[in-house]
Structures are given as structure tokens and as C-alpha cells.
Amino acid sequence: MLDDFLRVLNGETPEQIPWTADLSYWISGQKQAGKADAAWDSEEGYLQLHYELGVIPYYYYPRFWVGEPRYDESVTVAVTRRKATTQCTWTTPVGTLTETRAFMAESACEGVTRHPVSTPEDLNVLTYLIEHRHMEPVHLSDYRERCDLWAQYDGLPCLGLPRSGLPALCYEWTGLENFVYLMMDCETQVRALLDLMEEQEVPIIEAVCELAPPLVHFPDNLSSENLTGYYDDLLGPQHRHRLAALHRAGIKAAVHLDGTVRGLLPKLIDAGFDAVEALTPAPVGDMSLKEIESMAKDSATILWGGMPGALFAAPWTWSDVEAHLEAFRHTWGTRPAILGVADQVPPDGDIEFIRRIGASLRR
Known part of the structure; x- marks a missing residue:
């Protein structure tokens, strides 16, 4: 499985279509239901689960991010938990920012109920906060050893860069609606903040280029509904700058586009990404498998995804999944592609579908 994955990354023809799935959300659901195997909490137990299911291990969030923020002594960060709320x-000398998250047991996930930045005053505090932080490389020193371990399970550990500036600002600090208003009211300050965030990535990109892994991930969580109109001005230049450095070091790069596809896919292809990952087609997404393939037809960009996570839960059945898999073979199967769950198996998903898809691909 891993050999075919690497063949696709290197522009070669695989013996069979590589198959990946992010199982972390499903595992969260099993924990919530009291059905999880304690072994899955260890890295090797997590790998063994994938191996038994016949799917390539790739996503592993305990050691995913390759950059962590470090603040100077003028900033205090405090986390409090009370029941389902975090x-x-x-706290800074110029003010305080607060984020509130709520855990929703019925969906086994957490959501933001209050973004830390919503007003120009908050933006001033955030500017101070970013000015008094730096990004430090992490999870790189033992990467080669981890690759050796993961290869025993036909896997490759994912390395996630810090989110690019625009999605980092939107998803980690403001939320989309607040960002739109701040961009209208405080455009100069927002642009300066994005420039500063990009500058702070330099040590991370340099450390990754020195390591030269085969693949890194841009975990930007993009959706065409949200950021297409801002892409050319505020995000595309940063993507191109990052990609140029990575490609000079011989590193392939994938970007996470798990929302609507139509607006951003051609822009991401033009930016030079080697792969666009978590592509979600109909019946969940905004484009069919064929439409996505046609949009990428003249490029060597790897289409990665294609199997909506929703298909793993009711009302869909194995016959629906099987039919979708056959459609995948007839559309993406003749071009550079990796079959992947887009973007996660849900908490109530039928995990046996993972095994059956792998078995179907091997036939």
C-alpha cells in the first residue's frame, strides 16, 4: 500500500489505487460510546488498527503540527474546563482575548461558541499577541525513526505545517463573519497582521526543508464558499512562496480542501500544489466525481479524497459505497489520484466499510 502511495506522489503509475482514511473522529465516537480499544491511544496501537483494516495510516494528530506558538513573559495563557465547556x-498588557468551546456529546466533537477576536479592540490585542510570540519547530527530530515504524504498517506519518495566515486568522481567531467585518473596517491592520504571521513561519519552513520529508500537509481547512474571493489577494501569494521553498528541497505538498470545491480547486492547482486532499464530491459536495476530474484534467495534480465520510453512516449502505467506489474507478482511476475518506469517518460510521473498500481495491 505504501509503495503505491509513494508511486503516485512521484508521478508514477501505482499497481493499485492507494487508500487512506482519517479514523480519528470515528475513534472519538467509539470512546464516547465506551467501545474504544485502549490500545488505539498509543501510536503503535493506532497503526495496528489501520493495518488490520487494510488502509494506509497517514493522519495522526498527537504528533501532527510541526510548529507551536511560544509567547514571551508579557503574555499569559490560561485554560479552564467546566463540564462540557473549555x-x-x-492576557496581555493591552487587553484580554477569550475563546469558548463546547463539547457536544451527541456528535462526539467540540465547537467554538465564542471566537476570541470580534472587534477592532480585540484586533489590537491580537496584534500585540502575535508581535510577542514566535513559532518553534516541533515533532521533527524523530521523524525518520517514526517513518521506519510507520513503514512496518504500510504508512507514512503526516507533517502539518502551521495554517497559512488567512485560514489561521479566520479559523483560529476571528471566525469568518468577524473576519469579513474586520477586513472592511481595519484592512491595513489585518494585512499587516497576515504579513507578520507569514514572517513567523520562516523558521518552521526552514526546519522542514532541512529535514526534507517526502510530503507535508497544508492543514488550511479550505472551502470555496468561504475564501475563494480572498484567495488571489490574501492567500495565493503565501501558498506560492511556501511551495517554492518546499519544492526546492524536493518536498511534495498537499492542501486540505474539505469544503465546497468549485471555486478553489483551479486556484490551488495553479498555485502548484502536488495534491489537493479531502476532496468531497456529490452526493455530499458541490461537484460530481466527473466534474472534479474534468476540472483537473490538464494538470498532474493528485486528486486525493473522493469518498464522502457521510457514506459510512445511515441512510447509506454498502451498496451505495460500492457504487460510488466503482464511479471513482471510472473517473479518477485513470489519472493521478489517491482514494481517501473526505474528510473523516464519522463517529457512527460503519468501520467495516473501510475494510471492504480495501479488499475491493485489491481485487
């Missing part, structure tokens, strides 16, 4: 507070 609150994070950043």
Missing part, C-alpha cells in the same frame, strides 16, 4: 484566555 475556555482559553490570553
Whole structure:
């Protein structure tokens, strides 16, 4: 399995279509239901689960991010938890920012109920906060050893860069609606903040280029509904700058586009990404498998995804999944592609579908 994955990355023809799935959300659901195997909490147990299911291990969030923020002594960060609510507070000499998250047991996930930045005053505090932080490389020193371990399970550990500036600002600090208003009211300050965030990535990109892994991930969580109109001005230049450095070091790069596809896919292809990952087609997404393939037809960009996570849960059945898999073979199967769950197996998903898809691909 791993050999075919690497063949596709290197522009070669695989013996069979590589098959990946992010199982972390499904595992969260099993924990919530009291059905999880304690072994899955260890890295080797997590790998063994994938191996038994016949799917390539790739996503592993405990050691995913390759950059972590470090603040100077003028900033205090405090996290408090009470029942289902988690609150994070950043205290600075110029003000305080607070984020609130709520855990929703019925969906086995957490959601933001209050973004830390919503007003121009908050933006001033965030500017101070970013000015008094730096990004430090992490999870790189033992990467080669981990690759050796993962290869025993036909896997490759994912390395996630810090989110690019625009999605980092939108998803980690403001939320989309607040960002739109701040961009209208405080455009000069927002642009300066994005420039500063990009500058702070330099040590991370340099460390990754020195390591030269075969693949890195841009975990930007993009959706065409949200950021297409901002892409050319605020995100595309940063993507191109990052990609140029990575490609000079011989590193392939994938970007996470798990929302609507139509607006951003051609822009990401033009930016030079080697792969666009988590592509979600109909019946969940905004484009069919064929439409996505046609949009990428003249490029060597790897289409990665194609199997909506929703298909793993009711009302869909194995016959629906099997038919979708056959459609995948007839559309993406003749071009550079990796079959992947887009973007996660849900908490109530039928995990046996993972095994059956792998078996079908091997036939």
C-alpha cells in the first residue's frame, strides 16, 4: 500500500489505487460510546488498527503540527474546563482575548461558541499577541525513526505545517463573519497582521526543508464558499512562496480542501500544489466525481479524497459505497489520484466499510 502511495506522489503509475482514511473522529465516537480499544491511544496501537483494516495510516494528530506558538513573559495563557465547556484566555498588557468551546456529546466533537477576536479592540490585542510570540519547530527530530515504524504498517506519518495566515486568522481567531467585518473596517491592520504571521513561519519552513520529508500537509481547512474571493489577494501569494521553498528541497505538498470545491480547486492547482486532499464530491459536495476530474484534467495534480465520510453512516449502505467506489474507478482511476475518506469517518460510521473498500481495491 505504501509503495503505491509513494508511486503516485512521484508521478508514477501505482499497481493499485492507494487508500487512506482519517479514523480519528470515528475513534472519538467509539470512546464516547465506551467501545474504544485502549490500545488505539498509543501510536503503535493506532497503526495496528489501520493495518488490520487494510488502509494506509497517514493522519495522526498527537504528533501532527510541526510548529507551536511560544509567547514571551508579557503574555499569559490560561485554560479552564467546566463540564462540557473549555475556555482559553490570553492576557496581555493591552487587553484580554477569550475563546469558548463546547463539547457536544451527541456528535462526539467540540465547537467554538465564542471566537476570541470580534472587534477592532480585540484586533489590537491580537496584534500585540502575535508581535510577542514566535513559532518553534516541533515533532521533527524523530521523524525518520517514526517513518521506519510507520513503514512496518504500510504508512507514512503526516507533517502539518502551521495554517497559512488567512485560514489561521479566520479559523483560529476571528471566525469568518468577524473576519469579513474586520477586513472592511481595519484592512491595513489585518494585512499587516497576515504579513507578520507569514514572517513567523520562516523558521518552521526552514526546519522542514532541512529535514526534507517526502510530503507535508497544508492543514488550511479550505472551502470555496468561504475564501475563494480572498484567495488571489490574501492567500495565493503565501501558498506560492511556501511551495517554492518546499519544492526546492524536493518536498511534495498537499492542501486540505474539505469544503465546497468549485471555486478553489483551479486556484490551488495553479498555485502548484502536488495534491489537493479531502476532496468531497456529490452526493455530499458541490461537484460530481466527473466534474472534479474534468476540472483537473490538464494538470498532474493528485486528486486525493473522493469518498464522502457521510457514506459510512445511515441512510447509506454498502451498496451505495460500492457504487460510488466503482464511479471513482471510472473517473479518477485513470489519472493521478489517491482514494481517501473526505474528510473523516464519522463517529457512527460503519468501520467495516473501510475494510471492504480495501479488499475491493485489491481485487
